[in-house]
Amino acid sequence: MTDFNYSLLSDFDIQLFKAGKHFHLYNKLGAHVVSHEGYRGTYFAVWAPNAKFVSVVGNFNGWDQQKNPMNVRWDGSGIWEVFLPGITEKEYYKYHIESHNGYCVEKGDPYAFHWETPPRTATVVWGLDYKWNDEEWLSTRSERPPLSKPISVYEVHIGSWRRVHEEDGRFMTYRELAHQLPEYCKFMGFTHVEFMPVMEHPFYGSWGYQLTGYFAPSSRYGTPQDFMYLIDKLHQNGIGVILDWVPSHFPTDEHGLGYFDGTHLYEYSDPRKGFHPDWKSNIFDLSRNEVRAFLISNALYWLERYHIDGLRVDAVASMLYLDYSRKEGEWIPNQFGGRENLEAISFLQEFNQAVHHHHPDVFTVAEESTAWPGVTQSVDDGGLGFDMKWMMGWMHDTLSYFSNAPVYRSYHQGQLTFSLVYAFSERFTLPLSHDEVVYGKASLINKMPGDSWQKFANLRLLYAYMFGHPGAKLIFMGGEFAQDHEWRHDFSLDWHENQDPQHSGVQKLLKDLNGLYQTEPSLYERNFEPSGFHWIDISDSENSVISWIRTGNETSEELLFIANFTPIVRDNYRIGVPQMGFYTEILNTDNLKYGGSDILNEGDIETFPVPMHGRTHSVSLQLPPLALTVLKFNRINPAI
Incomplete structure (x- = not known):
């Protein structure tokens, strides 16, 4: 029948x-x-x-x-x-x-x-029945706005986080990952996992960014219920889940969405608008109501059926600009003669409105690499409506600064501090993502200059500077233990490197930085507000030293950050402080347990009435080489 x-x-x-x-x-x-x-x-x-x-x-x-x-x-x-x-x-x-x-x-x-x-x-043909066990997580998630909490993201490619070496290096399944990844993230103190696209994709080497099955987690690693089990376990361990989502383009494989019914149904028909020259893929026709409904339904599907906590939207810039990666004559202006894709703008606004209407306790993040205004501004105020945006400028400037040998850094200090000029123009995530450790760009540890000791000291300094900087944090897998080799999607991470004290030292530091981030409200309560950050001094380019204060709400203790970007120990280095009394060094990246030289500021650090940096009192410190130290106010001097 x-x-x-x-x-x-x-x-x-x-x-x-x-x-x-x-x-x-x-x-x-x-x-x-x-x-x-x-x-x-x-x-x-x-x-x-x-x-x-x-x-x-x-x-x-x-x-x-x-x-x-x-x-x-x-x-x-x-x-x-x-x-x-x-x-x-x-x-x-x-x-x-x-x-x-x-x-x-x-x-x-x-x-x-x-x-x-x-x-x-x-x-x-497949159903989606599954008995969830994350009720506590979901109820807690809804209690506070999602950006009011620490956000430290561990970016993961499922196919290469770990492989089963005993079985010819095969992929781990979702369920196998569920018994290792949540425990590891909890141990390391990450608050979220961000999965590079898990949706079904024909070419493994696309890392999931060329999708054919928008509603299906890749069967390379198991069934839909197996993926639900992984998310469930992450939630039970207090770890949120963010998915990479790709509404910008899709592959031309015959069995996929392209030329679906003998016409350009899902994609624009004119290749000047409907074909992406970089990725050789089709671009969604966002002028069609049915296509927009397909994509927004897909976004809500992952939030509702898989309990996802956030969506990171890939390649937003390629959607916003009609001339993105195109030469003159290879693109079609909009109705006003401009380069802005008006259909994509309205789609992204509608997407964000729909997500926040149906799920106000989740967040959206834009990978937007230009200075497009209002990415995280509300749609009602003319913005795109995202909760956060990747701070690509910070990433490029910071990695460029660190690539300089310390002897030249005094000439580039503005490159390091420039991000604070615009740090609060949007709500930012600081990314050290997969894109920075592939295609000959070198791993993070091998971007650092100097001998082996200096490379590791520089990387520890980079991470501490990142955690002291306003914004959410994102680190790609392997970076947390300073993997030596570039990321290779066909192989497991080089976990054996953790047997080396220098590598394990970086991992210990990342664990402690995550712990500091979550236990010190001054690092997240005003993460996206100008009142949460104050410079102490950015003018000492001669010594390549900068110092600043992170501030939370009225009841939270301020933290002082002092960073020395040279391998020279700075004795009796004086900085102005906001309170008189005693301070305590609560983190020092030069600590021996991290692989450093153990030049610490131990015990009580007393303030003295020596004016410095516009403040009436100051402290004298010993600044360790290529290191950052964090101070916290301890108590008032009762003798004063």
Whole structure:
């Protein structure tokens, strides 16, 4: 029996779909196991408005293109549907589509919850039943605004975090990761894991940024329920989960979204707007309501069905600019003659509004590499509506500064401090991401100048400077123990390097920095406010020393940061302090346990009425080489 009359779609669903306002399409389109008139089977629905014939093909009918035809709806929606009794979970299928122009193709289901493991390309009928155990996490998440807490992100590529060496270096499964990754992140003190795209992708070497299965976690590592189990375990260990999300482009693989029904359905038809020259991929046609609804439904799907805590939106700049990576004559101006993609702007605004309306306790992050104004400004005030933006300028300037030998750093101090000129123009995440440790750019440790000791001292200094700087933090896997080799997606991280004291010392420092970040409110309460940061001194370029204060709310203790970017020990170095009394050194990156030379400021550090840096009192310190020290007010001197 084939039933053309059964449908999950109401007239209201169709109205919303046509208007681009149906943000839960995954409940309606795709393949859904249902019971109908005493029969258990699968309802299939696919959007293919320019097709003349569509059928479901699969193992169950010998991939016969004529056996299970679908019926196009009468309402002009372009949706084809059919109920097939007896077809339930774990059945492989595709849609056979014949276009009016003679184009014939077999396509995977754009709304499929599960796909075959690449290089196979069929979609799989699959349900999403799972018993979650993260109620405590979700209830706690909703108690406070998401940006009011520390955000220290561990960026992970699932296929290369660890491999199973005993079995020819195969991928770890989601469930295997669930018994190692949450425990490791908890041990290290990271608050969030950010997964590079987990959605199904045909080419492993794309790192997940060329997606075909937007609603399916990659089957390379297991089933949807296996991925849910990983997220569940992370939540049970107090770790939030951020997903990389790619609404900017998609690959041209024949079984994917491209030229779906014999026309450019999901992508712009004009290659000057619809084809990305850098990535050789298609660009979503954001002028189409149905495409916008597809993408926003996908975003909400991951938040609702997988309990995701945040979405990092990839390549936002490529969406905003019509001339992105294009020469003159290779792009089409907007209706006002400008280079701004007005459709992408309105889409990103609508995406953020939808996410925050349905899930006010999650956050969105833009990877936006230009000076586009108002990325984190509210949509009501004309902004794009993101919660945070990657601070790419900080990353490039800081790594460039650190690449200089210390003897030359006095000439580049402005490069190090420039980020504070605009640090509060947006709400920023400081990223040291995967993009900085591939394609010959060198690992972070090998970006540092000097001999081996100086390289490690520089990296420890970089991390401490990062944690003292306003903004959320993000570190790519392997960076936390100073992996020597560039990231290689076909191999595991070099965990054996932790047996070396210098590498393990960096890891201990990162653990302590995360601990400091979470226990000292002055590092996160005003993370995105100008009142949370004050310079003590940025003028000592001769010695390459800078110092500053981080401030929280009224009841929180201030922290003082003093950084020496040269390998020279600075004796009796005096800085002005905001309070008189005694200070304590609570962190020093030159500590022996981190691999340093152990030049510390131990015991009480007393202030004296020696004016310095516009303050009435100051302290005298011994500044360790290539190191940062953190001071906290201890107590008032009772003798005063």
